[in-house]
Amino acid sequence: MDFEFTEDQRALRDLTRRFVEKEMAKDTIAAWDRDNELPMALLDKMAEIGLMGATIPEEYGGSGGGVMEETIVLEELARHSSTVALAYGLDVSFGAVTIERHGTAEQKREFLPGLATGRHHFALSLTEPDGGTDILGAMKTVAKPDGDDFVITGSKVFTTGLNIASWLFVVARTGHDPDKPSRGLTVFLVHKDTPGISYRKIEKLGSRFLHSYEVRYDAVRVPKSSIVGEEGRGWHAILDTLNNERIFIAATCVGLAQGAFEDANQYAKERRAFDRPIGQFQAIQSMLADSLTEIELSRLMTYKAAWMQDRGQDCALPAAMAKYYASETAFRTTDRGMRVLAGYGFTMDYHMQRYYRDIRQLIFAPLTNEMNRNFIAQVGCGLPKSY
Numbered sequence: 001m002d003f004e005f006t007e008d009q010r011a012l013r014d015l016t017r018r019f020v021e022k023e024m025a026k027d028t029i030a031a032w033d034r035d036n037e038l039p040m041a042l043l044d045k046m047a048e049i050g051l052m053g054a055t056i057p058e059e060y061g062g063s064g065g066g067v068m069e070e071t072i073v074l075e076e077l078a079r080h081s082s083t084v085a086l087a088y089g090l091d092v093s094f095g096a097v098t099i100e101r102h103g104t105a106e107q108k109r110e111f112l113p114g115l116a117t118g119r120h121h122f123a124l125s126l127t128e129p130d131g132g133t134d135i136l137g138a139m140k141t142v143a144k145p146d147g148d149d150f151v152i153t154g155s156k157v158f159t160t161g162l163n164i165a166s167w168l169f170v171v172a173r174t175g176h177d178p179d180k181p182s183r184g185l186t187v188f189l190v191h192k193d194t195p196g197i198s199y200r201k202i203e204k205l206g207s208r209f210l211h212s213y214e215v216r217y218d219a220v221r222v223p224k225s226s227i228v229g230e231e232g233r234g235w236h237a238i239l240d241t242l243n244n245e246r247i248f249i250a251a252t253c254v255g256l257a258q259g260a261f262e263d264a265n266q267y268a269k270e271r272r273a274f275d276r277p278i279g280q281f282q283a284i285q286s287m288l289a290d291s292l293t294e295i296e297l298s299r300l301m302t303y304k305a306a307w308m309q310d311r312g313q314d315c316a317l318p319a320a321m322a323k324y325y326a327s328e329t330a331f332r333t334t335d336r337g338m339r340v341l342a343g344y345g346f347t348m349d350y351h352m353q354r355y356y357r358d359i360r361q362l363i364f365a366p367l368t369n370e371m372n373r374n375f376i377a378q379v380g381c382g383l384p385k386s387y
Contacts, residue, residue, distance in 0.1 A: 005072070012054060012069055016076040019049060026351050029081045033354055038087060038164060038209040046088065047118030055092050057100065060112035066310040067244060071251040071303060078255025079262070082358045083207040085255060089248040090161045091115055094169055095122035097244045098187070102229035102237040107189065111167075123165035123192075125156045125215055126238070132158070133371045134387075135171075135238075136181040141217065143172035143186060150174070150227075152188065152196075152220040158365070162199060163211040168192055170217070175232050185234040188226045196220035206357035243319045244309060245366055250302040250322035253362055254295060257330035260355040261291045264337035267344075278340070287336040295333065298326035317379050324372040327362045334359050 005013065023045055032038055046052050054069045056062025063069070070092050078085035092115075099111050114120035131138025141154025152172050159168070168190045175184030190197070197220055199213040229237040265288055268279030278284050305318040334356040338345040345352040363369055377383045 008065075009068065009072055012063075012065070013072050013076060015049060016051060016073050019046070019051070020076055020080050024077070024080045024084060026080055029084070030348075030351060030354065032081075032209045033083075034348075036208050036211075038083070040164060042084065043087065043091075043121065043164065044118050047116065051088070052091060052118050053116030055096050056112050056116045060108060061116040062096075062112070067247060067306040068303070068310055070244075071247060071306040074248055074251035075255040075258070075299075075302075078252045079259040082252050082256040082355075082362070083210045085252040086207060087161060087164060087210050089245075089252065090124070090165065091120075091122055093244050093248045094124045094241060095120070095167075098169060098228060098237060098241050099189075101240055102187070104225075106225070107228065111189075120167060121161070121165045122167050122169060123159055123161040124241075125159040125168045125170045127156060127158045129155055129157050129214075132365075133368055136185075136235075139171070139173050139185065141170070141172040143174050143188065143222075145174075145224075146221070149221050149223055150186075150188065152190070152217045152222060154217050156215045156217075158202070158212050159199070159215045160207075160212040161210055162192060162213045162215070163201075166192060168197075168215075169228065171234060171238065172217075182235040184232050185238070186231050187228040187234040187237050188222055189228050190220065190222050190226060194220055194222065204361070206354075206359070206361050239316075242366075243316055246319040246323040247302060247305050247309060247315070249362055249366060250298070250305065250319070250326040253323075253326035253330040253359070254298050254302055256355060256359055256362075257291070257295045257298065257326070257333040260330070260334045260337045260352060261288070261295060263350070263352055263355075264288060264291070264333075264340040267341055284340055287340060291329075291333040291336055294329040298322070298329045302326055317376065320367075320372050320375050321380075323367065324369050324376065327359070327369060330359045331363055 051073055053062035054065045054073055058064040074085045077088055095115050099107055111120055128138040143150040143152045170188045170190050173184050174186040177183040196218045199215045202212045268284050269277055271278045301322040305315050305322045308315040337352045338356055341352050344350050374386045378385050
């Protein structure tokens with residue numbers, strides 16, 4: 001077993017860390033959070049130094065990395081802002097992974113180089129108003145064939161990143177098999193300015209500068225060439241993407257937890273009470289020790305899942321476990337951080353409150369931890385399906 005990064009991976013980590021310190025100072029992030037605005041120039045700068053193409057094959061203008069490289073970048077970005085990490089992940093997870101593994105040769109030639117250069121950005125339009133986790137049962141958005149086109153009609157919620165995306169992966173039902181609901185789903189790649197698409201911003205507690213939307217599709221006409229993967233077999237493309245999505249969220253949670261821990265630990269060294277730093281008190285030390293240990297466990301689980309997916313191994317269970325544990329770790333770490341900072345943690349002058357707000361989303365999105373545990377019990381423990 002070798003837990004070391006390769007020389008190229010260490011260089012990528014160091015490059016990302018320097019970028020974060022220079023372009024994403026925490027005070028800068030606080031201003032974006034306050035103004036509800038992510039500057040597109042940040043993503044352009046990521047593309048300029050090769051971060052957007054870190055996981056894209058060299059033949060399409062990338063660096064040829066994989067899920068491990070994706071995980072490295074995400075963790076470093078999330079140390080200062082999980083919201084920026086989410087914006088990055090939408091492109092490299094939903095965008096690069098989906099197109100590279102399921103796109104046509106023409107789609108790969110068009111979109112992968114454009115993603116590497118920062119010309120294309122993506123969002124996933126999957127969740128239905130009547131159900132999030134129950135994708136198959138709740139799917140009411142339909143796409144009906146009409147000559148050489150399909151016509152999409154339906155509604156989606158929590159389509160995140162539409163404020164920076166130019167393209168949407170839209171999941172719709174093109175057929176129905178009552179004996180196997182997973183059949184009949186199709187993934188379409190649709191430009192967000194296509195006639196018939198309208199959307200409304202959803203105000204959120206956290207991740208305030210990566211907006212989420214309700215999206216309506218009113219007889220949206222798209223060519224059959226916009227299908228990603230096979231017609232009626234989109235569920236397989238979705239599952240492939242969702243495994244990577246869980247690793248991407250786990251890596252984001254590891255970085256978020258690390259950033260919150262670093263702030264709390266530094267405060268414990270500097271803040272004094274009763275003529276000594278509060279980090280000398282056992283109550284504070286115990287909280288910080290618990291956080292540090294749980295973060296390391298989360299990191300190991302996340303990188304193992306990434307390593308497995310890079311090798312084409314079945315990573316569904318490790319990915320689910322990593323997402324579940326890393327998000328709960330980050331949740332506890334931010335809560336402990338608020339306790340360490342006490343009154344100052346409750347003010348907008350410190351960054352802990354932002355970590356505290358942002359992690360709340362990742363407990364239930366993109367998959368609730370309750371459903372994650374159901375899956376772990378079913379697949380890992382061999383227990384009956386509970387849903």
